[in-house]
Amino acid sequence: xxxxxxxxxxxxxxxxxxxxxxxxxxxxxxxxxxxxxxxxxxxxxxxxxxxxxxxxxxxxxxxxxxxxxxxxxxxxxxxxxxxxxxxxxxxxxxxxxxxxxxxxxxxxxxxxxxxxxxxxxxxxxxxxxxxxxxxxxxxxxxxxxxxxxxxxxxxxxxxxxxxxxxxxxxxxxxxxxxxxxxxxxxxxxxxxxxxxxxxxxxxxxxxxxxxxxxxxxxxxxxxxxxxxxxxxxxxxxxxxxxxxxxxxxxxxxxxxxxxxxxxxxxxxxxxxxxxxxxxxxxxxxxxxxxxxxxxxxxxxxxxxxxxxxxxxxxxxxxxxxxxxxxxxxxxxxxxxxxxxxxxxxxxxxxxxxxxxxxxxxxxxxxxxxxxxxxxxxxxxxxxxxxxxxxxxxxxxxxxxxxxxxxxxxxxxxxxxxxxxxxxxxxxxxxxxxxxxxxxxxxxxxxxxxxxxxxxxxxxxxxxxxxxxxxxxxxxxxxxxx
Numbered sequence: 001x002x003x004x005x006x007x008x009x010x011x012x013x014x015x016x017x018x019x020x021x022x023x024x025x026x027x028x029x030x031x032x033x034x035x036x037x038x039x040x041x042x043x044x045x046x047x048x049x050x051x052x053x054x055x056x057x058x059x060x061x062x063x064x065x066x067x068x069x070x071x072x073x074x075x076x077x078x079x080x081x082x083x084x085x086x087x088x089x090x091x092x093x094x095x096x097x098x099x100x101x102x103x104x105x106x107x108x109x110x111x112x113x114x115x116x117x118x119x120x121x122x123x124x125x126x127x128x129x130x131x132x133x134x135x136x137x138x139x140x141x142x143x144x145x146x147x148x149x150x151x152x153x154x155x156x157x158x159x160x161x162x163x164x165x166x167x168x169x170x171x172x173x174x175x176x177x178x179x180x181x182x183x184x185x186x187x188x189x190x191x192x193x194x195x196x197x198x199x200x201x202x203x204x205x206x207x208x209x210x211x212x213x214x215x216x217x218x219x220x221x222x223x224x225x226x227x228x229x230x231x232x233x234x235x236x237x238x239x240x241x242x243x244x245x246x247x248x249x250x251x252x253x254x255x256x257x258x259x260x261x262x263x264x265x266x267x268x269x270x271x272x273x274x275x276x277x278x279x280x281x282x283x284x285x286x287x288x289x290x291x292x293x294x295x296x297x298x299x300x301x302x303x304x305x306x307x308x309x310x311x312x313x314x315x316x317x318x319x320x321x322x323x324x325x326x327x328x329x330x331x332x333x334x335x336x337x338x339x340x341x342x343x344x345x346x347x348x349x350x351x352x353x354x355x356x357x358x359x360x361x362x363x364x365x366x367x368x369x370x371x372x373x374x375x376x377x378x379x380x381x382x383x384x385x386x387x388x389x390x391x392x393x394x395x396x397x398x399x400x401x402x403x404x405x406x407x408x409x410x411x412x413x414x415x416x417x418x419x420x421x422x423x424x425x426x427x428x429x430x431x432x433x434x435x436x437x438x439x440x441x442x443x444x445x446x447x448x449x450x451x452x453x454x455x456x457x458x459x460x461x462x463x464x465x466x467x468x469x470x471x472x473x474x475x476x477x478x479x480x481x
Contacts, residue, residue: 023087025109029067031083032110039072040080040116053113054106056097057158057325058332058405060412061104065092065111072116074221078194081219084110085192085472092476093215096136096160100332100403101445103477105163114162117221122147128185131223133162141316150230150315152183155267156324165223166214167441168389170399172235172286172315175262175375177228178382181211181389188222192472201385209463212389212440212453216460216481217467235286235318236310242279244303245270249347251299252283256342256374263288264296268372270351272358274365279355285310286318327367327405331412335419336442337427338397340435342374349429350400353422357404363418367405373398390437391454397436400426420444440479449479457481 033042043050044067053068071077084091090109099105117132120143129151131140137153140161144150152171154164169180177183187199187210197218199206209217240248252268259266265286272279283300290312301310309321339346350370358368377396390397404419423444427433440452449457464473464481474480 023089025066025089028083028087028089028091028110029069031087032067032069032080035079035083036071036076037073040076041070041072043068043070053094053115054111056094056099056106057328058100059329060331060333060409061097061099061102061106063092063103063106063108063111065107066109068111068113070113070116071221074188074190074196077112077190077219077221078196080110080112081190081192081472082194084475085194085470088475090475093162093219094160095133095162096158098159099163099441100334101477104445105477107477109475112219114219114221120144122149122227126185127227128224129227131161131225133160133165133221133223135161137161137164138316138319141319144227144230145314145316147227148230149227151225151227152177152180155319156322157320158325158328161223162220163214164441166210166212166220168212168439169441170373170375170439172233172265173228173288174379175265176288176382177226178379179390180225181387182383182385183226184211184223185226186224187220189217190219190221192218192468192470205459205463206467208386209388209460209467211385211387213460213481214440214478215476216464216473216478218473230315231288232290232312233286233288233315233318234290234292234310234312235284236308236313236321237282237284237323238300238303238305238310239280239282239307240303240305242281245279245281245351247303248281248283248300249344249351251303252347252372252374253342253344254299259296259374259376261293261296262376262378264292266297266300266374268347270354270370270372272354272368274358274361274367277359279351279358281351284322330366330405330407331409331415332403332405333415333419333444334442335402335423335444336439337400337402337423337430338432338436338438339372339400339430340395340397340432341430342372346426346429347372349426353426357418357422363414364408364411365404365406365415365418367403369401369403369405371401371403373400386456388453388456388460389440391456392437395436397432399439399442401442402426416444443479447479449481452479
């Protein structure tokens with residue numbers, strides 16, 4: 001791309017922005033298309049790439065953008081960001097599209113899809129993997145499997161690398177290696193001014209901000225992640241009848257209080273499908289070896305079950321076996337609380353919330369789910385480097401995910417109010433209200449930033465002002481500093 005035509009075009013769009021408010025997202029789309037190389041593409045409604053680019057796991061997270069921009073290089077993305085900045089047009093950045101917060105990765109303006117950043121390059125000398133931000137984690141696991149290594153990433157299929165990595169990142173491997181942000185060695189970042197920069201720990205402030213600070217400091221196109229040896233694993237899901245939920249709660253409380261093996265991981269899900277009018281409790285058990293030692297999961301295996309699908313398999317096969325996509329395409333919200341102690345009375349309260357709201361036909365939720373995620377108290381001890389999230393590593397809080405799914409757009413507000421009410425009630429019952437931050441990848445869109453970033457927030461706001469004085473990234477959605 002010649003330098004002089006770019007300078008000329010930037011001058012023109014600056015004049016347009018200065019003297020007329022008539023500049024539109026269409027102007028931005030056309031300007032981007034005129035500047036970028038053949039490695040990139042701009043697509044409009046009606047084209048197949050456009051449909052895939054704007055689509056999300058939750059249909060309520062999608063908007064009809066003016067165009068979809070698929071940058072093929074970081075430099076082209078920088079050119080596009082300059083046009084968007086000059087014309088002050090709204091835009092969005094989408095990796096995997098798994099957020100349930102409306103407008104966080106969607107827009108009516110320029111929708112940037114990172115899908116072309118899809119390479120996985122393993123370096124055996126440094127034991128790192130360079131991973132494109134447009135990938136999903138299941139694709140990353142499959143690409144690394146032939147090398148016998150793995151990275152710390154998502155626990156379900158279809159989750160994007162970008163969002164999870166920039167928001168913290170809990171994993172089946174967290175008890176052993178920490179959060180995803182604890183394993184990032186470098187970021188390829190398109191700065192708000194369009195320049196491309198590699199950010200490492202030597203850039204202390206920006207490295208800190210990107211570890212949990214989402215898209216406030218630019219657009220990450222590549223993550224260099226530490227890798228770890230990966231054998232076959234043991235795991236899968238076990239579903240139980242509602243009659244055995246008390247046994248499940250007791251087993252869960254015992255595991256949360258007594259487990260010490262960092263290779264063991266557990267997720268307990270309390271689901272309620274209104275169409276079945278029944279509670280569906282289940283356990284997803286994981287052990288990072290072909291066979292777990294005796295006693296680790298015995299309580300869960302000894303409870304009478306409805307379905308048990310547990311075996312030795314590859315890590316990527318385990319991820320693909322998840323039923324997380326059962327409600328794909330519905331409207332949805334996530335919300336969260338932070339928990340320190342999974343006692344039986346508290347788990348009973350979680351069950352009560354699940355049944356109360358899931359069985360209420362007036363609410364209109366087709367599916368209600370509460371997911372308990374106990375980790376070892378040492379989960380934040382794997383890194384001493386500061387990070388935007390978690391703001392404090394002194395307390396081993398763990399996230400509990402609340403998930404509502406529905407069909408009718410007219411009940412969006414009711415779902416929002418209810419999922420917030422339920423989270424508030426459980427947070428009070430947990431005894432951790434105000435004592436632990438909320439996980440940003442689960443937090444609902446109007447969660448106060450102080451509840452996520454705590455004492456880190458002033459530093460993050462100062463960093464944002466330094467890195468992005470023109471507030472270019474403020475034109476995109478998300479939690480904004």
